[in-house]
């Protein structure tokens with residue numbers, strides 16, 4: 133049985149008031165200010181799979197997750213979770229699903245233990261007390277469990293959210309940006325817990341815009357872009373299929389400024405050529421199989437290649453090649469650097 137099945141799912145958020153909707157209904161038109169957050173999404177996640185759901189900000193990840201949990205109703209299409217209809221049988225779905233929602237915040241006055249006990253209660257667990265202590269221990273909060281969560285650090289809050297998701301050994305874990313706010317050690321712990329869950333046979337569906345996070349634990353990933361699923365596969369296969377560029381750095385003897393860069397750019401698979409005159413070097417961005425042609429062209433221009441180095445497409449490049457966007461971290465860094473670089 134598939135753990136998650138989305139069939140031709142679309143979600144359109146309708147802007148404007150009821151009156152404008154009526155007017156539009158009369159016109160039978162989609163309003164230009166409506167937002168189609170998810171468009172015609174079909175996706176199957178098998179039981180026991182760890183599935184990474186990727187995409188830049190606003191790609192439709194949270195909306196999809198919210199539809200799985202029946203917090204948001206699709207405009208069209210059908211959704212089954214753990215064999216149940218996501219809407220008609222949402223009680224069954226929620227009883228078997230652990231959720232770490234995006235932007236989770238704690239109740240300041242409740243202790244960590246009270247938070248998890250609340251989650252255990254809402255799942256109707258028989259031996260709730262023991263289950264609560266077990267998960268608090270698993271996420272490393274046993275010692276802080278009696279403290280008010282208002283005093284928790286961001287990382288502790290995120291672990292608490294994870295404990296609430298894990299309590300009762302759910303069949304499906306849905307984690308929306310689980311590593312946000314975590315330092316590298318915390319992010320690693322999160323990955324370890326996901327790996328442990330996978331080991332127990334739990335299906336894990338988690339969204340992220342951090343490819344490294346996803347690569348470390350996921351069997352497959354799906355990449356969303358502007359509401360559409362643009363790729364679904366293992367990261368290795370995505371890498372093989374992508375047109376993300378490798379970078380070739382070539383050092384030459386002689387006058388690098390004399391290089392006919394246009395002739396290089398005209399080669400199949402070459403994206404860009406940068407001449408670094410000071411270092412007598414060239415940096416060529418190209419498809420993996422275009423490197424030999426680049427070297428041959430330089431030699432035919434009478435330049436002696438003294439050294440070259442290649443860098444394979446990074447996960448970042450891979451993400452960019454499918455989404456046309458940088459990651460959120462990048463965007464934030466760009467903003468803070470005040471660099472008005474516009475990504476194509």
Ligand SMILES: Nc1ncnc2c1ncn2[C@@H]1O[C@H](COP(=O)(O)OP(=O)(O)OP(=O)(O)O)[C@@H](O)[C@H]1O
Nearest residue numbers: 145167168169187188189190191192193194195196
């Ligand atoms: N309740 C809502 N009303 C109107 N528009 C919405 C609503 N929720 C989401 N959207 C829009 O739907 C699109 C997809 O948003 P969504 O939150 O699903 O993206 P996301 O991939 O989870 O992004 P992020 O990584 O920033 O969390 C965005 O354009 C967003 O503004």
